[in-house]
Amino acid sequence: MNLLSVENIAKSYGERTLFSNISFGINQDQKIALIAKNGTGKTSLLNIITGNDTPDEGQIVSRNGIHIAFLPQEPNLNPNLTVEETIFASEAPVLKVIHNYENALKNPEDTDAYQKAFEQMDIFNAWDFETQYKQILFKLKLDNLDLKVDKLSGGQKKRLALATILINKPDLLILDEPTNHLDLEMIEWLESYFAQEKITLFMVTHDRFFLERVCNEIIELDNGQLYQYKGNYSYYLEKKDARMAAEAAAVEKAKNLYTKELDWMRRQPKARTTKSKSRIDDFYVIKEKAHQRRQEHTVQLEINMERLGSKIIEFHNVSKAFQQKVILDKFNYSFQRGERVGIIGKNGTGKSSFLNLLTKNLEPDAGKIIIGDTIKIGYYTQSGIGVKPEQKVIDVIKEFGEFIPLTKGKIISAAQLLERFMFDRKKQYDYVEKLSGGELKRLYLCTVLIQNPNFLILDEPTNDLDIVTLNVLEDFLLDFPGCLLVVSHDRYFMDKIVDHLFVFRGEGQVDDFPGNYSDYRSYEDSIVPESSQSEDKKEKKNWKKDANSALSYNEQKEYSRIERDLKKLAEQKEEMEAKFADGTITPDKVNEASEKLQKVLDEIEEKELRWMELMEKMED
Known part of the structure; x- marks a missing residue:
């Protein structure tokens, strides 16, 4: 069942276009994550979906009567309320059910109203509501129910907003970085909660374990285009690599065709037939494809580092x-x-x-x-x-x-x-x-x-x-x-x-x-x-030896470090040997380069010997 549809929306700020003609749907029980680079429109898209912003074009259509809840990165809570009062100040349907039941108890002569209120308590599982919300608050380390919101830290406010939403059990829950301000124990509890509950999620998160274990669909906003992947984070990585390879191949094919068609264009006389005009139109389509460039702009880190002495x-x-x-x-x-x-x-x-x-x-x-x-x-x-x-x-x-x-x-x-x-x-x-x-x-x-x-x-x-x-x-x-x-x-x-x-x-x-x-x-x-x-x-406490290893704690650290060092040394060796093979080393630098290569080879041999010693010890 479709809960919400995003239909051909666009958003720009001045000359900067974040996205245009974006469409997708959110169906019941889907757990969807939105992935995009910073500054490309993730938060803007969430704000549009939740009604906190409007698109320049297109529309958001939601199913009548559904309850949508939004957890922003910076929640807006009433500072004068306590933790517990915040729970009861929300617009949770279950609170209305409890309120109606309490009113029905005050008017026992209205049997129809009482029966309806009683049935609603069953439907919403409201009999143990107090136990439910206290359990969630406890899991999120909000034990002091009488503490005022204005006394809470930023992280506690985020957790209180999350608790309020979870207790309300909305039809559609929209989350912006839900794991920020949660410790590992809370994150793992929330993972388990979302994985087990029948709840519809649409979220932005950078937590890749969370994506892997909770989400069953990933939507990627990349260079203004939307791509959908029906699976978790591992599936997304696999399919994205395949898509990128296919795109690169298509651009390469277009470049080859563009070279051929460009030659044809240059040889054409000024008077052209209808058939040649059609080919000319196709030429400009091919040209656009051949000149397509991905705006990757990944961070390049080559910062210098001060020398390390023996004492750290x-x-x-x-x-x-x-x-x-x-x-x-x-x-x-x-x-x-x-x-x-x-x-x-x-x-x-x-x-x-x-x-x-x-x-x-x-x-x-x-x-x-x-x-x-x-x-x-x-x-x-x-x-x-x-x-x-x-x-x-x-x-x-x-x-x-x-x-x-x-x-x-x-x-x-x-x-x-x-x-x-x-x-x-x-x-x-x-x-x-x-x-x-x-x-x-x-x-x-x-x-x-x-x-x-x-x-x-x-x-x-x-x-x-x-x-x-x-x-x-x-x-x-x-x-x-x-x-x-x-x-x-x-x-x-x-x-x-x-x-x-x-x-x-x-x-x-x-x-x-x-x-x-x-x-x-x-x-x-x-x-x-x-x-x-x-x-x-x-x-x-006794972690000095692993249950499955005869290595001491320091030897286990050494073993891990050697494996990492050997990988780097192998890369250095390949790079240096490639320079010898392609002749880029000038004659006056051959001796120096040979000495460097021999030094790397000696270091590899020394570390491999020590690695083998540790391996033998593990097998004893």
């Missing part, structure tokens, strides 16, 4: 508490070169405080933190970039210099660097306050990276970034030779980037887990809860 960052018996709340308790750790650590834990367990201790924005109560002389920290915080009134995008970068150093001794201008971060020349002279949330995050990321850090700290870097930018950022971080410390609720991102995890459990307990997030979830799911077996607590 060391924690020696570090303790920190805020009154009775213990964050760290005699924490010891020494970071190694090239280490890639993910930080996970429930909200309030001390993740941000840990980063502030590391960056000297917070002093420990006891112990000491030693930072090596060569360490240059780049800190990407959740607070983002500070927007100055009437400051233009290019002025933000020029504060770091007119020219920026890249790898291999190259330099580029501030304008060229911004182009690599997908800010075209026109956008560079826009005021910063006009940028979208995703564009602000991209600009902020640029300012962090151009300072050439060798110890990079990223606190929720994926919020508001589109999937295209996320993929490029991931590729950059995989090649980043320095140390990396990441706090993120994006499980897909964490799986791809980190080698091991600091798990913040609260009360000063920080466990070091040798694996990525999926490894951690598998481990957690495989053990019996502490309440049912006392020995499990000991097992949970």
